[in-house]
Amino acid sequence: MRPKRGKRNTDDRAEEVSPALVSPALVPAVAESVAPVSAAPVSVAGESTAQVSTAPVSPALVSAAPVSPASAPKPHYANHRKRLRERFLADGGEGMQDYELLELLLANSVPRVDTKPIAKAILTKFGALEAAVAADIDVLQETKGLGESGVVALKVVHALTRRIGKHRFRRKHALKHWEEILEYLFSTMAHRKKEEMRVILLDARLSVIEEVVVAEGSVDRIYVDNRQIIEHVMAKKASGLILVHNHPTGDPRPSQADIELTDQLKEVCKSLDIRFVDHLIIGSQDIISMNELLGD
Numbered sequence: 001m002r003p004k005r006g007k008r009n010t011d012d013r014a015e016e017v018s019p020a021l022v023s024p025a026l027v028p029a030v031a032e033s034v035a036p037v038s039a040a041p042v043s044v045a046g047e048s049t050a051q052v053s054t055a056p057v058s059p060a061l062v063s064a065a066p067v068s069p070a071s072a073p074k075p076h077y078a079n080h081r082k083r084l085r086e087r088f089l090a091d092g093g094e095g096m097q098d099y100e101l102l103e104l105l106l107a108n109s110v111p112r113v114d115t116k117p118i119a120k121a122i123l124t125k126f127g128a129l130e131a132a133v134a135a136d137i138d139v140l141q142e143t144k145g146l147g148e149s150g151v152v153a154l155k156v157v158h159a160l161t162r163r164i165g166k167h168r169f170r171r172k173h174a175l176k177h178w179e180e181i182l183e184y185l186f187s188t189m190a191h192r193k194k195e196e197m198r199v200i201l202l203d204a205r206l207s208v209i210e211e212v213v214v215a216e217g218s219v220d221r222i223y224v225d226n227r228q229i230i231e232h233v234m235a236k237k238a239s240g241l242i243l244v245h246n247h248p249t250g251d252p253r254p255s256q257a258d259i260e261l262t263d264q265l266k267e268v269c270k271s272l273d274i275r276f277v278d279h280l281i282i283g284s285q286d287i288i289s290m291n292e293l294l295g296d
Helices: 078-091 098-107 116-126 129-134 147-169 178-189 226-235 256-271 290-294
Strands: 196-202 208-216 240-246 275-282 287-289
Touching: 078 098, 098 116, 098 129, 098 147, 116 129, 129 147, 129 178, 147 178, 178 196, 178 240, 178 275, 178 287, 196 226, 208 226, 226 240, 226 256, 240 256, 256 275, 256 290, 275 290, 287 290
Parallel strands: 240 275
Antiparallel strands: 196 208, 196 240, 275 287
């Protein structure tokens, strides 16, 4: 900005010109002070000369040089994440502990946060990986530090597991792939906090057509009408079925209601020439076959 000249007095006396303003951007950041600069006399037509003086610049006006983001220190977990990724790529995660796999998953969903404590807290809370990914959304949202992105990551894993499991035994003979079916059902139902009733529909060769969720209940009960189950059977033109439900308490032993439901559904299936293969009850540790329990 140019220094302004003062108004000329009537006695033609020379006045001093206002001090020049010095931009801090022009002053090196390392300077602590700037010495005064004297300017040559300025000639004004036929008049006295005015002297331009520059005041010292206060060190407070000198702005410090910005810190480059590249030079900022990295968080302590940055290199740790890199090592986790390298270990995972080396063997597909076979040599990693459960909390490390969970930590790596969350690292991509919860940025700029050390996810190891979160992963360990989740396993402490739910007891196992399969329980964590199968947990209800509202329960996961209560986990400190997990956040919406972390919840979504866990539930995506659960959805993928269920989808892959369905495709894995679809159109395969149910009895020949019985262990695969049990493994799939356990992984997707054992740790649910509410009861859920499913029916696996079979064709005439007992190959799997589809899995259908028939009803959802509360923590300790579920209401199922046999007609709901039969409607699904008829809609898919199925020839057989496997009934499945879970016990959120973790104890797979059947209640009296479970026994009555099994007996009633067997009778309905028999009257309609539908093969009733089994009624499975999923607990937190075991699966009970009603056929084996009742001796059928």
